[in-house]
Amino acid sequence: MSDVARAAGVSPAVVSRLLRGDETLRIREDTRLRVLAVADELNYTPNEVARALRKAEVGIIGMAVHDTSNPVYSEILDGAQAEASAHGFALLLADADELARGDRTFERIVRGNRIDGLLLQRGSSTADDTVANIASARLPLVLVNDRTRGEVGSVALDDEAAAHVATRHLLDLGHTVIGHLKLGAPKARSEARVRGWRAALRAAGVHDGPSLSGGHTTGEGGTALAKLLAAHPDVTAIVVSNVLSAVGAMTAARAAGLEVPRDLSIVALHDVFFAEHLTPALTVVRLPLRELGRRSVAAILRQLDGAQPRHEVIREPAPELVIRASTAPPR
Amino acid sequence: MSDVARAAGVSPAVVSRLLRGDETLRIREDTRLRVLAVADELNYTPNEVARALRKAEVGIIGMAVHDTSNPVYSEILDGAQAEASAHGFALLLADADELARGDRTFERIVRGNRIDGLLLQRGSSTADDTVANIASARLPLVLVNDRTRGEVGSVALDDEAAAHVATRHLLDLGHTVIGHLKLGAPKARSEARVRGWRAALRAAGVHDGPSLSGGHTTGEGGTALAKLLAAHPDVTAIVVSNVLSAVGAMTAARAAGLEVPRDLSIVALHDVFFAEHLTPALTVVRLPLRELGRRSVAAILRQLDGAQPRHEVIREPAPELVIRASTAPPR
DNA sequence: GAGAACAAGTAAATCGATTTACCGCGAGGT
DNA sequence: ACCTCGCGGTAAATCGATTTACTTGTTCTC
Numbered sequence: 001m002s003d004v005a006r007a008a009g010v011s012p013a014v015v016s017r018l019l020r021g022d023e024t025l026r027i028r029e030d031t032r033l034r035v036l037a038v039a040d041e042l043n044y045t046p047n048e049v050a051r052a053l054r055k056a057e058v059g060i061i062g063m064a065v066h067d068t069s070n071p072v073y074s075e076i077l078d079g080a081q082a083e084a085s086a087h088g089f090a091l092l093l094a095d096a097d098e099l100a101r102g103d104r105t106f107e108r109i110v111r112g113n114r115i116d117g118l119l120l121q122r123g124s125s126t127a128d129d130t131v132a133n134i135a136s137a138r139l140p141l142v143l144v145n146d147r148t149r150g151e152v153g154s155v156a157l158d159d160e161a162a163a164h165v166a167t168r169h170l171l172d173l174g175h176t177v178i179g180h181l182k183l184g185a186p187k188a189r190s191e192a193r194v195r196g197w198r199a200a201l202r203a204a205g206v207h208d209g210p211s212l213s214g215g216h217t218t219g220e221g222g223t224a225l226a227k228l229l230a231a232h233p234d235v236t237a238i239v240v241s242n243v244l245s246a247v248g249a250m251t252a253a254r255a256a257g258l259e260v261p262r263d264l265s266i267v268a269l270h271d272v273f274f275a276e277h278l279t280p281a282l283t284v285v286r287l288p289l290r291e292l293g294r295r296s297v298a299a300i301l302r303q304l305d306g307a308q309p310r311h312e313v314i315r316e317p318a319p320e321l322v323i324r325a326s327t328a329p330p331r
Numbered sequence: 332m333s334d335v336a337r338a339a340g341v342s343p344a345v346v347s348r349l350l351r352g353d354e355t356l357r358i359r360e361d362t363r364l365r366v367l368a369v370a371d372e373l374n375y376t377p378n379e380v381a382r383a384l385r386k387a388e389v390g391i392i393g394m395a396v397h398d399t400s401n402p403v404y405s406e407i408l409d410g411a412q413a414e415a416s417a418h419g420f421a422l423l424l425a426d427a428d429e430l431a432r433g434d435r436t437f438e439r440i441v442r443g444n445r446i447d448g449l450l451l452q453r454g455s456s457t458a459d460d461t462v463a464n465i466a467s468a469r470l471p472l473v474l475v476n477d478r479t480r481g482e483v484g485s486v487a488l489d490d491e492a493a494a495h496v497a498t499r500h501l502l503d504l505g506h507t508v509i510g511h512l513k514l515g516a517p518k519a520r521s522e523a524r525v526r527g528w529r530a531a532l533r534a535a536g537v538h539d540g541p542s543l544s545g546g547h548t549t550g551e552g553g554t555a556l557a558k559l560l561a562a563h564p565d566v567t568a569i570v571v572s573n574v575l576s577a578v579g580a581m582t583a584a585r586a587a588g589l590e591v592p593r594d595l596s597i598v599a600l601h602d603v604f605f606a607e608h609l610t611p612a613l614t615v616v617r618l619p620l621r622e623l624g625r626r627s628v629a630a631i632l633r634q635l636d637g638a639q640p641r642h643e644v645i646r647e648p649a650p651e652l653v654i655r656a657s658t659a660p661p662r
Numbered sequence: 663g664a665g666a667a668c669a670a671g672t673a674a675a676t677c678g679a680t681t682t683a684c685c686g687c688g689a690g691g692t
Numbered sequence: 693a694c695c696t697c698g699c700g701g702t703a704a705a706t707c708g709a710t711t712t713a714c715t716t717g718t719t720c721t722c
Contacts, residue, residue, distance in 0.1 A: 001679060011702050016680055026700055048443035049384045051676035055705050058380060060423070060445075068409050069604065074400050081399070081426055085436050090445070092391070093425045095412055105416050112379035113708095114391075114421070218608065249609045273400065277549065277578045281611030332709060347710055355669050381708035384677050444678095641690050 001041065001047065008038040008223035015039065016206055019046065022311075030198045051114075061089050061300055062115035066123030071272045071290060073121065073242065079293025080119060087301060089116075090247075095124055099131050109139045113145060115302040122146050123185070140303035143147040144296045153309035155296045157287045159189050163196030164241045164320035166267045166285045169321055173329045175265060176236040178206070181214025181224050183241045193241050193269070209235060210285040214245040221245025222252035237265035243272050246282060250326065261328035271322055280325035288317050332377065338439040339369040344490040346370065349592050350377065376546060383444075392631055393446035397427035399453030399549075402435055402603045403574065404452065404618060408477065410624025411450060418632060420447075427454055431461050442468045448631040450475050454516070473485025475627045478519040484640035486627045488618045490520050490600075493650035494527030497570045497598045497616045498650055504533045506596060509537070512545025512555050514572045524572050525598070527588035533574045541564060545576040553583035568596035574603050577613060583655065592659035602653055611656035619648050 005012040010031065018026040018035055019304055023114040061084055061265055065073050077091075084091050092115055099120075110133075117140035118133070135140050135152055147157045151153060163180075169205060170178050180197050183190040194211065199209055207291040210232045214224040221244060227236065240246035246268035250260055258264045268275070271286035336343040348356040349366055369375075374595050394417055396404050408422075415422050423446055427550065430437045430451075440446060443462075448471035451462070465472050466483055473484040487568040494511075511528050514521040525542065532539055541563045545555040552575060559566065571577035577599035581591055589595045591611055600605070602617035622645055634640060 006395075012679080013681080013702060013704095014700090017701095020680080022681090025487075025640065026698085028700070029698080045442035046439065047384075048439060048445045049380060049389060050707090051680075053378075053380045053384050053678080053709090054680045056707070059439075068412070069405050071400065071402060071405075072342075074402075075383055077424075078399050079422060085426060085429060085434070088436055088439070090436065093408075093412060093424050095416060095424045098416060103416070105419055105421065107376065108379060108419070109421055111376035111380075114379045127559075132557055187404055218604070220684050247605065273549070274578065275607050275610075277582055278605075279610060344672060344674095344711080345670090348671095351710080353711090357668085359670065360671080378708050381677090382710080384708080385680090385710050387677070491703080 001044070001223060004035070004042055005113070006037050007042065008035045010035060020231050027140065028092070039306075043127040046219070056113070057116055057304070058114065059089050059277070059295060060092050060115050062092045062094055062109060062118040064094045064096040064099050064118060064120045066100075066121060067216075068093075070244065071274075072270050075289040075294075076293040079290035081293070081299045082290075083294040083297040087297075089297070089301075096121060099134075099304030103132075104135075110139060115139070117141065117268065117303055119144050119296050119300060127272070130177050140300055140309075142296050142299045142303070142309070145276075145292055147191065147192070147311060150312075151309060153299050154191070154311045155292060155299055156192075156311075157191035157289075157292055157314055158315050158319060160199070162269050162285045162287055163193040163197075163239060163241070164200045165319050165321050166269060167197045167200035168204075169267060169323070169327065170239070170265060170281070171200060171206065173216035173327060176331050177209050177235050177237070178204050178230070179209040179228055179235045179238040180211040181221065181238060181240040181242070181245055182211055183213050184213050184220075190241065197239055205310055209238075214240055214242060214249070216242045216244060218244050218248030218251070220309075222255075223248075225249035225252040226256065229253075229258075233329075237327070240266060240268045243268045243270045243282075243284065244284065246284075247278065250278065250280075250282070253329070261326050262331060265327040267327055276324060278326075283324045283327040284322050286320045286322050288314060291317070332375070334367070335370050335373055335375050336372065339366045340403070341366060388635075389445065390420050391423050391446045393425055393449040393572050394629060395427040395430050395441060395449060395451045397431075397452060399424075399426075401575065402605075406606040406620040407452070407624040407627075410621035411628045413621075414625040414628040418628075419525070420628070420632075424461075424573055427452060430465075433461075433464075433620075437531055441465055441470060446637055447471070448472065450627050450631060451477075453477050465480060469638075469648045471631055473627050473630045473634070473640070474491045476520065476623060478523070478642060478644075480642075482640060484630050484634060485622060485642045486630055487520070487523075487535070487642075487644045488620075489644055489650060490523035490622055490645050491527035491530070493576045493600050493616045493618055494524040494570060494572070494651050495531045496527075496650050497600060498528045498531035499571070500597060500598060500614070500654070500658065501568040502531060502537065503660060504568070504576075504596065504606070507537050507661075508563070508566050508568070509524045510559055510563065510566045510569040512552065512559070512569060512571040512573075512576055515544050515546050515551075516625040521572065528570055540569075545573060545580070549579030549582070550576050552579030553586075556578075556580035556583040557587065559587075560584075566660070567623055568598075571597060571599045573605065574601045574613075574615065576622050577615075578609065581609065581611075581613070593662060596658040598662075599623050599656055606653075609653060614655045614658040615653050617644060617651045617653050620646070 120207045141152040269284045274284040396529045598614045602615045605615040
């Protein structure tokens with residue numbers, strides 16, 4: 001910057017104030033053009049690190065994901081990336097499991113002013129004290145796809161409505177014994193879905209079907225379905241809270257000699273690009289994942305502007321039923 | 332830091348040198364313990380931004396991906412993340428398309444000392460001049476899953492061997508008319524695969540089958556297969572360079588009245604977690620994607636230590652054929 | 663007893679911007 | 693002739709660490 005200032009015959013202060021668009025700067029038109037020309041000619045780009053030090057704001061938002069390979073998460077990431085970029089912020093990726101372990105690298109990121117705020121996708125292993133630890137670093141924090149009561153922000157999807165829509169679909173097809181493969185750990189989210197499922201059943205005057213944890217991998221989904229079928233052979237349809245579990249469940253159903261959807265209808269929460277290429281193509285309830293990423297970043301940005309953390313639930317766009325081939329009327 | 336220094340009754344220099352493990356620092360044992368205790372009590376973590384400014388090294392590596400949702404890329408990302416974290420570096424995510432557009436946010440990242448080096452996954456839209464532009468910023472650069480001649484580093488997979496293995500598998504099954512759905516844009520990678528495919532055919536004394544671009548989405552893969560079948564109805568097997576295209580091709584084959592693998596065998600390059608859940612389960616050649624991410628970060632780190640950029644190809648672990656259900660002998 | 667050698671630190675410049683308080687100059691008013 | 697005011701800037705402190713050259717007191721050596 002001082003090189004530019006010298007070459008343009010002004011003080012560094014002018015260069016800084018001009019380039020930052022300082023409103024209080026009075027400057028002659030010719031000086032303005034000269035400085036701009038010199039900056040351009042010298043190919044000057046301000047050092048962001050120095051800026052960050054002085055302004056105590058780095059322009060980077062941390063994103064802690066605990067399973068990068070899950071396609072659901074990469075869609076959230078995409079939305080977050082777009083929103084951050086639109087506001088001149090960049091995303092720093094971090095492994096949520098390292099965070100939970102209290103890893104050194106992570107401590108440095110969280111407490112070392114490397115990021116202005118953190119987006120956290122809490123996995124099964126990320127406990128409350130990790131959240132408390134981050135909050136104690138006075139770092140703006142938003143829990144993504146999660147609900148909490150505490151002093152931290154959160155943005156959640158309308159899990160209850162989604163489960164309701166899925167269950168309603170099965171009821172409409174004529175099913176009356178409808179099971180549920182729940183999520184594993186994140187309690188609030190899981191409970192919201194159970195509520196939605198149960199509410200739909202109640203509204204239709206149907207008894208609760210069996211409900212057990214379906215984990216969050218294809219493998220876990222498969223074993224969970226096997227267990228469910230063993231205990232409740234009368235089930236004709238299930239709602240699966242996790243797409244990957246649903247895929248595993250579908251494979252397991254076939255292995256158990258059931259044909260989907262003839263003998264068992266399956267509807268999953270969350271759409272993923274390969275759902276339509278499965279056999280049968282998977283019926284799902286699509287939730288606005290990209291929007292979730294977007295709104296999470298927006299929430300962090302609001303906190304950076306001094307707003308109090310809020311708890312929001314995305315109800316628009318509403319959960320959308322995508323009917324494919326894995327659901328049908330009961331035999 | 333000065334708070335700690337004051338509370339411990341020493342100068343900031345001691346705190347800095349002690350915490351950084353400066354070998355030239357002579358210090359009494361009791362002083363050492365006192366400073367450490369005070370730092371711990373005050374919950375002191377050094378400001379990474381200030382460090383970065385002084386040392387002209389930020390501890391962050393940029394990763395520009397042009398399609399976050401592709402599961403192939405998220406596996407690379409995972410490997411990169413692990414390696415970076417193991418060396419105390421963090422990953423900054425960026426959209427390669429924004430980079431190609433010359434976006435402001437990106438300029439600030441690349442030229443503003445926000446990152447120590449950049450990992451670039453060149454997509455179809457990322458032209459050579461983008462690479463030149465980054466190189467001109469004197470930023471260590473490594474092209475991931477790509478080959479180049481230039482002054483920048485690169486880490487590639489053994490695409491030729493992979494295509495060879497895939498083709499060899501089809502030949503072993505008895506096929507003699509074997510097509511190829513190529514990759515779209517990244518030329519070097521695409522050509523390596525064509526070479527591998529052709530070499531396997533030649534070695535078996537079989538004529539080249541038809542070869543055309545299969546794009547990199549399910550949609551493109553589908554239309555490409557339709558076109559290929561229309562022109563060459565005698566094809567009994569194909570190698571598909573992109574998994575997503577392969578999925579689309581499988582759907583398209585069925586739509587054309589062909590049964591996979593009875594009428595058409597399909598083998599794809601790259602394994603993805605859902606390949607085994609497709610119907611039929613997709614036969615693939617698995618390449619070490621996580622290792623690719625790892626080695627790419629390692630290559631950047633070497634450049635940071637002053638090493639010259641290199642061009643490397645990962646041959647270990649070797650491409651591995653994973654036989655599932657989409658390949659069979661010709662009818 | 664003088665000087666060397668060493669232990670245990672310290673002072674101060676530096677990294678590159680940002681920002682606040684201030685300053686000199688010419689024009690206009692009286 | 694003196695004062696004021698607005699224009700067009702500038703000087704200098706600051707953000708929080710790092711690092712090199714230097715200092716001070718003590719012990720050892722001959």
